[in-house]
Amino acid sequence: AQSVSQHNHHVILSEAASLELGCNYSYGGTVNLFWYVQYPGQHLQLLLKYFSGDPLVKGIKGFEAEFIKSKFSFNLRKPSVQWSDTAEYFCAVTTSGTYKYIFGTGTRLKVLA
């Protein structure tokens, strides 16, 4: 069965520190990859997505992610975090030919001012 692993469950950083959140998936075929973010008290919303093309994708608020097919990974990065990045981040994958989305367990990021 398809699965998504997010190994960092809780991350605490100081402002201006760099961020990298890991995401690995288990599926050998064509995938579409997503990162969603849930700010405190807000709806889950899309941060960025990858379907094809350039494996380095840029999203909102300075976030980017790199798709490395050989490693089945789609790690999220930000060079300098802000206090407002405090949120829960979810990686998700879907595959061609299905309408199912598989989500990881999420990473809670706390940024200290």
Add this chain to the structure above:
Amino acid sequence: SQTIHQWPATLVQPVGSPLSLECTVEGTSNPNLYWYRQAAGRGLQLLFYSVGIGQISSEVPQNLSASRPQDRQFILSSKKLLLSDSGFYLCAWVSRGRTDTQYFGPGTRLTVL
């Protein structure tokens, strides 16, 4: 623009009571619809999805059921709630026939006592 509504926002129910959560989407036609349960440390668990009226795919065997009586209405039900049904229930939609960005509703916080 499209909006997605969920109600109620919060619900406290005794064990063994029935459940009905409603989700409606505005501003789009023929969406694919999804129900997820979000539990702390467990990410988003896909419960049901629907690609059309009366078409329901169940992902997790449990005492919950889903129905889609109208194109833009998705209902999550139970005849008898269990303590383990407590959680945060999210509805989401995607444009028909696509595996693209999901748009999430505000969620329903269900507490079973």
